[in-house]
Amino acid sequence: MRFFILILLVLSSSLSYAVDPLLSLRIGEAENKLKVIEDSFADPQSLVQPEVLQEFQSQQMFIKHISNQCIAINEKAINKSADDLDLLGPQSLSETPDVINKRESLNQSMLSNAQQLASCRLLLLRTHETMEITSQRQQLALTSELLAKKKPLYDNLKNVILHPTQIFSASVGFLEAEAGLKNIADHWVQLVLIIGLSLILIVVVKRWLKASLKSRCASDQQGYFRHFQISFLACLNRFLVSLILTSVLSLYFLYYLLVDNTRYFVALFFCGFFLYTLLSLTIRVLLNPCPPGKKFTRLSEDVSALLARRLRLLSKLLLAGFLMYTALEIHQFPELITALLRNIYLFLLVLNLIWAIWLLRFYEGVGNILLLRSLMIVGLIGCLVADWLGYSNLAMYILLAITGSILLWIITTFIIRIWTDFLDSMDEGRAPWQQRFRSLIGLKSGEFIPGSIWFRFTFAIIGWSIFLVAFLRIWGLPDTILITLKDSVIDGFNIGTVRIEPLKIIFALLTFAIMLSIVGWVKRRMDKSWLSRSRMDRGSKEAMISLTGYFGVAVAFLIGLSIAGFELANIALIAGALSVGIGFGLQNIVNNFISGVILLFERPIKTGDWIEVGGTEGYVKKISIRSTQIQTFDRADIMVPNSELISSQVTNWMFRDSIGRIIVPIGVAYGTDPEKVKEILLDIAYQHDSIITKSPILAKPWVFFKEFGDSSLNFELRCFIKVADDRKVVTSDINFKLEKALRKAGIEIPFPQRDVHIISAKET
DSSP: OHHHHHHHHHHGGGGOOOOOHHHHHHHHHHHHHHHHHHHHTSSTTOOOOHHHHHHHHHHHHHHHHHHHHHHHHHHHHHHHHHHHHHHHOSOOTTOOHHHHHHHHHHHHHHHHHHHHHHHHHHHHHHHHHHHHHHHHHHHHHHHHHHTOOOOOHHHHHHHHHHOTHHHHHHHHHHHHHTSOHHHHHHTHHHHHHHHHHHHHHHHHHHHHHHHHHHHHHHSOOOSHHHHHHHHHHHHHHHHHHHHHHHHHHHHHHHHHHHHHTOOOHHHHHHHHHHHHHHHHHHHHHHHSOOTTOOOOSSSOHHHHHHHHHHHHHHHHHHHHHHHHHHHHHHSOOOHHHHHHHHHHHHHHHHHHHHHHHHHGGGSTTTTTOHHHHHHHHHHHHHHHHHHHHTOHHHHHHHHHHHHHHHHHHHHHHHHHHHHHHHHHHHHHTOSHHHHHHHHHTTOOTTOOOTTHHHHHHHHHHHHHHHHHHHHHHHTTOOHHHHHHHHHHHHHOEEETTEEEOHHHHHHHHHHHHHHHHHHHHHHHHIIIIITTTSOOOHHHHHHHHHHHHHHHHHHHHHHHHHHHTOOHHHHHHHHHHHHHHHHHHSHHHHHHHHHHHHHHHHOSSOTTOEEEETTEEEEEEEEOSSEEEEEOTTOOEEEEEHHHHHHSOEEETTSSSSOEEEEEEEEEOTTOOHHHHHHHHHHHHHHOTTBOOOOSSSOOOEEEEEEEOSSSEEEEEEEEESOGGGHHHHHHHHHHHHHHHHHHHTOOOOOOOOOOOOOOTTTO
């Protein structure tokens, strides 16, 4: 036995976990990079530039990855060697030389792996220390930058008042040097030609926009995305002239800017107006669409128009700020002028932002969050105060963080709403191509695409996760934390002994949704095509389709769990641990589940059968795994647990076939010819299309002379009908015809009579 184990160990030696030379090289590279970082931080008073700190962070993440990889490989190798030693058994004096050599080789391998494991753990520890130092240095650099104080508003205003001539001289110098007016004069011919071609392009595009807008307005398709298309085309038609002219002129001047390698203000001027036009178009589309566009926000008409005007004014301020900052960038204005301009511009911008945020109280989803709006307004006021006190960097940081967060929320909400509307349109089949797609996968009207809820849920998770990361990035979360967060999403994190890998979970949800869609398509194809040509009865087909669906869902669930990183063995252990709870708390559900499986296999009832169970009578509309849906004559749907259908007495009028029997009782007056009554009853039965009159197996209609009643001679017409669930209708038809035939033949249908004798007092 030991010799056999030795042979196996020798054969698996090629798969042994010895020290990987490539991994050793990468560890050496990581050691060198870490040594450079540690040397840079050797002097606590040394200053490291922010760009260098950012580069250090990327290197530290590389070192951390290599260290974790090294630790995992060596731990696995040590465990493998320990298992091999256990297979060899305890050491003894009678061991062969081959066993001794193998034991020494395994011990040496374990020692080598243990040494490298210790080195990698030490490397990881040193990396964490440098990462903490890097994060601290970044925070100090950011704090010093934000708290850098410049001249306050009072000093800036005083300097401008004391030196008014500098404003005029600086403006004249800017117009002469960097405005680019000479460039316009030198190329006026090309400009006229470009403007003419642009006008021709505007005419062509306007015609196309009107035709496209007309076709979309005439379409019956509705939905959020369709409203957005109409509003966008209508507003684009209105802004088309300024949009095309500013874009063409911007490209023209930017071309000369690249050729001459000189920044002209006129080029940046047209670029700014182009961006301003785009922003105005977006505001108009979202808040106050041009006719025939319809408003698709949750705001009222008045609030939407007011907010649109406020945002258009804000966009004008953004244009002014863009032009101002570009002018300050390309021309050396005096500091006293630029500082005051920044103070004035920031005041106007913050004032309009506060007004716009205050109007958001009318928007559903934000209006009820008073704390959030109050925090944004307080933050903007703090931004303004910081700028007045001279902390311009801090003021700009707060302003960009708040405005960026609002813009990010708007974009995320808009994208998720567009995606939701797209899935709604797919479920409803609004467009012709969507209807063709639904027909291709076999969906009926009113049916949803299988797995669409999981597509919605997964996209929402992805969208808001990206929003959260971008939000934290906007507010200056350290790069180390962001990188750690990214690694946690990709590589996972531990909660106790459980490892959670969010990226795998998202992939698992997507896979589960796709597989549910495939299972739904397979079920419909089986129902419409594959099983329609087979000789199986209806119950067998439905049982196979149902079992295929449940099996497919189970497989999709297991595959999703496997992709998410759950071990199937652990799932079995959890199921075993929950079996006791299932036995006590969920026994009714399990009972119904098992009963449903029995119904699908044994098929005592089928969809479409007319059954009676526990006082309930009706059609079997649907058999699911937990309950059976029965529809009564009143079209009321009753859910009967499957366990009742297995354990209780069930009357199935259509078990093997649809044939049933009816009994029509009738009573006639004494003195009537019984043969005449029999002839009338049989004649009515033979004339009815639903009654079976010719069958080699079933009896023909016949009449029973049942009894001599108190007031009548009682007969019964007994016959078989083709469809059992038509028995009440057939009985009603026979009664109508029987009453007419008896009245025509002069036969009386008696009613109970009693003779009452009144005994007077004289007789007593």
